[in-house]
Amino acid sequence: MTKYRRADPEISRRKFINVALGTAGAVGGLGLVTALAGVRPPIRITASKVPAIAGDILVYAEGPDAGKPIDISKLNDKLTHAWPQGKDKTGAPVVRKDEPNNLLMVFKFAEAELVAPTDLKATDKGVVAYSGICMHLGCQVGNNASKPGTLLCPCHSGAYDPRAGCKVIGGPPPKPLSQLPIKIDGTGLAATGPLNAPYYGSTESDWASLLEEAKTI
């Protein structure tokens, strides 16, 4: 019978167990982390989520006429909510309301009332359109009851002036609301291009790639 002599172990029992446990823990942990990768679903852009682009017409977002094209004779200096409506691949009309940040506000002022920094070339006969989403944390901007003629965000009281390019006139919003270039088209309104700046929550580079992607849909 061979006699086994115990050589000095190269690795102590304690060390072995610690290493084994550590490896098992690390591998198991990594396995769990990969499961976490699924918590963030991919973003899929569809025609109903694309931001307003040139050629879109504006439709009422609420009220009895919801979904029908805006009638410019009914517009006034109070806020009117609108969605952009474009076409999908087959040419069927789609209202782009699955992206809540696409909400627009349309006003009609006396032409002389509109002042810089409004992009006057992007307005038509005093009709002007802006993004309806506050640049602060993304609430929907509304009329200011206590200061008529201005807009107020109900969330943290950000205030905007729709006659002056929706520049910030109070509260925390960091940037003015983006303006949508429009032209009058019969009795309705059509966009002549995308918003002049990204809407809430989108960075310049995201915005550029979003518009790029929009062309393919």
Add this chain to the structure above:
Amino acid sequence: MNQWLDERLHISRLNDKFLRKAFPVHHSFFLGEITLFSLIVLILTGVLLALSYEPSGVLVKNPMDPMGSLVPAAYASIMNINAMPFGDMLRRIHHWMANLMMGAGLMHMMRIYFTGAYKKPREINWWIGLLLIVFTALTAVTGYSLPFDNFASTTLKVVVGIASSIPWVGEWIGQAAFAGKFPSSGLIPRVYGYHIMLLPGILLALTGAHMLLMIKQKHTQPRYAKELAYKKIVGVPLITQQTPIMLMLALLFTGLVILFAAFIPVHPSEVFGPPGNSSPIVKPDFYLLWVFGILAILPGSLEFNFLGGVFNAEFFGAIVTPGVVIGLLFAVPLIDRSSENQYYAENPTDYPVRLAIGIAFFMMIAVFSVAGYRPELVQSNILKESNANTILWISAVVLPALTYFAVIGIVRGIRKFRETDQREMLAAAAADD
């Protein structure tokens, strides 16, 4: 029956260690218990609500609208719950309890702080307690997002916006935590999962640890115990004397809350309506009003780039500042390392600096909470749009400072009064001899 159980489970050992735990009898020692009862009632009502709630954003017919307009299924199920017998009551009790749990928890924390019960060896339980408060707040916020009415969806959007404001990783975190770009179809199931599984699980685990440590380390003793029996544990045992007290307190308290809930509605979802195109005026519940206030008075122009990350006002207002505040609370037992007196609840006036810092701290939170009403303050012409921020910021610094010195002054006065009183009593006693 006791014997039958004991033969099999040896409960008498359990009995000696846990069930005969001595509870100090003093009204300020019931705040923690009230927090615990609220948690239990919240779980009970929560289970019942979960049975009828539908965590889904799919559009279905609005049961309240004969025209059959489409609303998210979550919202519709809330309308159905409201129509159930006691359904609305359940929601009210649940909502009220959540507020009370927060309130009682915070007051419990104040008691611990002001009587120095966080000191060595009880630091760990102070930290667990703070975690409990943080997670209770998170549970509450996810909870009032679930009805998915206009208020809830607006709140959620703000919460997502705050999460996304973290430099570099915010965008990813916001989308990972809330199942994609707001509002994705996975949003409601995700928040529901947090609210009924993840967060309550954490709360229960922490509560268990909190209790065990408390039993192991024992309560600090109220002052009267010192005169009664120095360095002995004074109190009533859990079984059988403390239990009826607790039961009575729990039932009385729950009864009161139900009474309140019967008369005072909370969060009327049908009034806010389904998510729409105009945001309602949103305000968080009282315990988060201060964060909201900081957000309201930080100028949005505070924004800069650093190494490719965007640091904006939301990040500083809603993540950094609360982080610092909570971090400071965590550091309390590390800052105050004095280890004298581990037996008795300390008299707050014996520690004027600690007392004054504590009260000044609450003053600051109060000023920030008032700042949460900035729009109303401006609208009612108490403050002007142009000076509101400045005034509120100055008050947030000056008022706490004033409070600090006022408290120190008052405490000095009280102590002097007490000392002369004692001296006179001694003198009188001496004169009697």
